[in-house]
Amino acid sequence: MVWIGAVHTSDKRHQLANKILKNLLTSSQANQLFLSDYIFNEIINNITNKQKSKNITNDERKKIITNIATSIYNSRYVKILKVSRFHIGTAFEYMLKYPDIFSSLTDWSSLILMKENKISVIKTLDPDFMTITQRLPEFKQIQVCKF
């Protein structure tokens, strides 16, 4: 995930993800980055799970979580979109309808939120998004920038 890799040096794609987000924030076009609350949840879960498997002190743990929370949650360029019952219902319906597409419920709900909020570009390290936008006409207008 771009968000995790960007701020976490132990992530295998840290350099690439860090560069993607830095470029977005420093380019003149990007003044707002979006993620869903499900993605935010995944970021925090992923990092806390990694912490559990390592021997780190409570102080280090606190520092890491505070750093992630403040950097993403309080950034003036970041808007966290709320996933509703409607989004989950719709995303689940897509999962049932297209079981051959290996996207998660979070992925589907991200695309549904994008369409609803007219967000046209997704920067991702995940190839499944491209499969969806190429196959399903309702998501065709979403541009997937994969790395």
Place this chain on the structure above:
Amino acid sequence: MMGSVEIEQTPFDKKFRGIVEEYIRESNKSIKIVTGEISAYNYFDLRNAVEEAAGRGVKIDVYASGPHTDIINRLIHHKINVFIGDRDPQEHFMICDERKVIVSVKEKNRTKRIGVIKDTANEVRKYMDMFEGLKKNARKQRILGKDPLLAALNHPI
């Protein structure tokens, strides 16, 4: 008109926060807030409500005594006016459309703050005056320093 009504205490302040969110979402002219560190802004429900209100053109003024720079910057970025003063009044409050006030007060012998809704003209006027008094001696803020995400990208963990 209900006069003055204490909000029932519920786990995690669900009822209080629900009413605050509802009042913010119902506002269509102005919101004035007096607070300490603006810690309520950390609640996703209230943050969304206030940013969406600012987005639909509601004029929002916040007086606070000690918020974090990142919070100030984010509020200003969303076109919310922030005034910082030295006083942290015992009563924190929010005035919506100059019609109703929600007051959060730490009472003696109580560990938690309690919420009270007031909607009489006299009460609203009293809090409006209190807000103006605090604002008069406060400094209007502007965006300062680097965005926390950019800082984190430059110094990843």
